[in-house]
Amino acid sequence: DFNSYIGTLPDTLSQLTALTLLKCGNNGFSGSFPEVLLALTNLQKLQMGHTNLTGVLPSDMGLLNQLQLLDLSINMFTGSIPMSLYTITHLTVLDISHTSVNGTIASEIGHLLSLNKLNIRFSSLSGSLPNTFGNLSTLQFVDITNNMLSGTINSEIGSLLALRTFDISGNHISGTIPNSLFGASQLTALLLEENSLSGTFPVDICILQELKNLNFQSNLISSTIPSCLGDIEFLNTLTVNSNMLTGTLPSSLAQLVRLNTLIINNNDLSGTVSANYVNFSALNSFVLHDNGFTGSLTEPPRLPETLVTIDISSNRFTGTLPTYLFHVASPIQVFSASDNCFSGSLTTTVCLISNLSTLVLNGLSSSLHCSREMIDLTHRVYYANFVPGSIPACYFDMPSLKSLYLSGNGLTGTMSDMSNAVSLQNLYLSYNQLRGVIPQSLLQSTGNLRNLDLSTNRLSGTIEDMSVDFVRNTPTDGLSLYLQNNRLSGNIPESLINASSSNDNNHNLTVNILAGNMFSCEVFVKNVLPADPNNDNYVCGSNVLNEMMYLSGILLGLVCATCGVMLYTITSNKYSGTAEAKLWHELVVWVTQYIVWKPTSRAANKHLQRLADVFVSFRLYTTIIALVALILFLPLYTIIKYVNDGDFGQYTYQYGWVI
Numbered sequence: 001d002f003n004s005y006i007g008t009l010p011d012t013l014s015q016l017t018a019l020t021l022l023k024c025g026n027n028g029f030s031g032s033f034p035e036v037l038l039a040l041t042n043l044q045k046l047q048m049g050h051t052n053l054t055g056v057l058p059s060d061m062g063l064l065n066q067l068q069l070l071d072l073s074i075n076m077f078t079g080s081i082p083m084s085l086y087t088i089t090h091l092t093v094l095d096i097s098h099t100s101v102n103g104t105i106a107s108e109i110g111h112l113l114s115l116n117k118l119n120i121r122f123s124s125l126s127g128s129l130p131n132t133f134g135n136l137s138t139l140q141f142v143d144i145t146n147n148m149l150s151g152t153i154n155s156e157i158g159s160l161l162a163l164r165t166f167d168i169s170g171n172h173i174s175g176t177i178p179n180s181l182f183g184a185s186q187l188t189a190l191l192l193e194e195n196s197l198s199g200t201f202p203v204d205i206c207i208l209q210e211l212k213n214l215n216f217q218s219n220l221i222s223s224t225i226p227s228c229l230g231d232i233e234f235l236n237t238l239t240v241n242s243n244m245l246t247g248t249l250p251s252s253l254a255q256l257v258r259l260n261t262l263i264i265n266n267n268d269l270s271g272t273v274s275a276n277y278v279n280f281s282a283l284n285s286f287v288l289h290d291n292g293f294t295g296s297l298t299e300p301p302r303l304p305e306t307l308v309t310i311d312i313s314s315n316r317f318t319g320t321l322p323t324y325l326f327h328v329a330s331p332i333q334v335f336s337a338s339d340n341c342f343s344g345s346l347t348t349t350v351c352l353i354s355n356l357s358t359l360v361l362n363g364l365s366s367s368l369h370c371s372r373e374m375i376d377l378t379h380r381v382y383y384a385n386f387v388p389g390s391i392p393a394c395y396f397d398m399p400s401l402k403s404l405y406l407s408g409n410g411l412t413g414t415m416s417d418m419s420n421a422v423s424l425q426n427l428y429l430s431y432n433q434l435r436g437v438i439p440q441s442l443l444q445s446t447g448n449l450r451n452l453d454l455s456t457n458r459l460s461g462t463i464e465d466m467s468v469d470f471v472r473n474t475p476t477d478g479l480s481l482y483l484q485n486n487r488l489s490g491n492i493p494e495s496l497i498n499a500s501s502s503n504d505n506n507h508n509l510t511v512n513i514l515a516g517n518m519f520s521c522e523v524f525v526k527n528v529l530p531a532d533p534n535n536d537n538y539v540c541g542s543n544v545l546n547e548m549m550y551l552s553g554i555l556l557g558l559v560c561a562t563c564g565v566m567l568y569t570i571t572s573n574k575y576s577g578t579a580e581a582k583l584w585h586e587l588v589v590w591v592t593q594y595i596v597w598k599p600t601s602r603a604a605n606k607h608l609q610r611l612a613d614v615f616v617s618f619r620l621y622t623t624i625i626a627l628v629a630l631i632l633f634l635p636l637y638t639i640i641k642y643v644n645d646g647d648f649g650q651y652t653y654q655y656g657w658v659i
Helices: 011-015 035-039 083-087 107-111 131-135 155-159 179-183 203-207 227-231 251-255 468-472 494-500 541-571 579-597 606-643
Strands: 021-023 045-047 054-056 069-071 076-078 093-095 102-104 117-119 124-127 141-143 165-167 174-176 189-191 196-198 213-215 237-239 261-263 270-272 285-287 292-295 309-311 334-336 358-360 372-374 381-383 403-405 426-428 451-453 479-482 489-491 509-512 518-520
Touching: 011 035, 083 107, 107 131, 131 155, 155 179, 179 203, 203 227, 227 251, 494 509
Parallel strands: 021 045, 045 069, 054 076, 069 093, 093 117, 102 124, 117 141, 141 165, 165 189, 174 196, 189 213, 213 237, 237 261, 261 285, 270 292, 285 309, 309 334, 334 358, 358 403, 403 426, 426 451, 451 479, 479 509, 489 518
Antiparallel strands: 372 381
């Protein structure tokens, strides 16, 4: 084992007819299964896992009829399991996991009466489990994870009294969980996740008093969680998320003192969460997001010293964040409370947790159940509540924090200095009301930043100080940068333009910064930022400004030239030239006096006089409207814009957090 052998096994190996043990796993062999081994008829243990073998298994594998252990895992075998393999009745361990073996599990597997361990996980087997599984009375371990098995769970499995681990996760098994399955009273791990199992949560499962790991994740199990689960003394992992469970969380679960993982998210559970649920002395993960739990989280008598992950997001919790969880000695590394009905501002006590790596507080008050519904004739629109206050500066000083999510809270204020956020990899602050400039310490970051989302805020200033290292030092999986819908201006950094170019394969950059901002760029530039989704239709703020200035200058020049000609004509007393020039002089004088300035004469032509009267009336009414707008509406607009801290104006957005 664990050498660097390459090539194939020598033919002379067949002369070792008395050989009983061959261990040559974790090497770099090539070719198919070495048929030279079929001559070793006394071989009892053959371990060739992770040896880079390919092809199909030989049809006469049954020649090794003395084999007790066969490990061919982590190879690239194809084809079906040879029928002769089922004739090796001395087999106790069969491991062909992590291969591409296909076909079905033949009913002849029932001939392996000595089989103790069967591992065919991560292969390509199809069909159903044969009824002859019930013959394998010595079987203790079954792992057929991530294949393509279908059909139902055979009731004969329950007759395997020695069975301790039964794992058929990641298949297409359907039907209900048969009560006969629980006849296998020695089961310690029942893993049925990611199938299509339906029906109710079987109450008879509580018969399995040796059960430690129960996983029904991602099925179609309905009804309530049986309260008798609290009587399974050794249960340490309960994973029943992504089903259709209803009702409340049984209070009896608080009796499970050995429970270290409780994952019940993505169901339709409701009711309150007792403080005793986080009182398990061994609890490590407490995950119940995407349910309908209500009420506040009251402080338990004591907190487990092993609690690392808490996820209570997407529920209906009220009150303030449970600050009792945040203290210097807290072991919490992941805390998520997004999309609830919490009130109050962001707490600073969370900064006391030295080991916290992920903090997710998106939309703390934005659950639909506490949002206000707005009138809309086409569809339902909800107005989320905002979290008062700003982001505490200490959030950017936590030494272990890698991911910070504060989007959709309507937070105000400015962004603090981020010089100490050296571990930060993911920062999401979108859909708030942050003002001011992006901190220079963030733009010049040379750390591990992978995702930065400051979109849909009120940030101003430029990003010209963004360092080359900000883009260059991104990890191999790239950088995601979202700054759209702010008030940013100035030049786009050259390093960002180069990194987003389709000709640059050294960066994996996802960028969206153009929409809703007014960046400068060269006149007539089309590809401002090639990687940005708005690149093709973006008009630079500088171009719009320049075009308006050019047009205004041209119009002003024409007006000045016209006024100059008219003034010169009026003040001139000599009429030189043709009769047409004299007529033009009289017409200009009359138009200037009557229409533009004051009516001192009448036109000889009645149609021209009517036209002149229309111009006079138009001048009168437009003057009155302009005066009313200036006197009444301009002061009102000024008051609204500046008295309410600038919350109204042409750059103002009213945001709603969408889950």
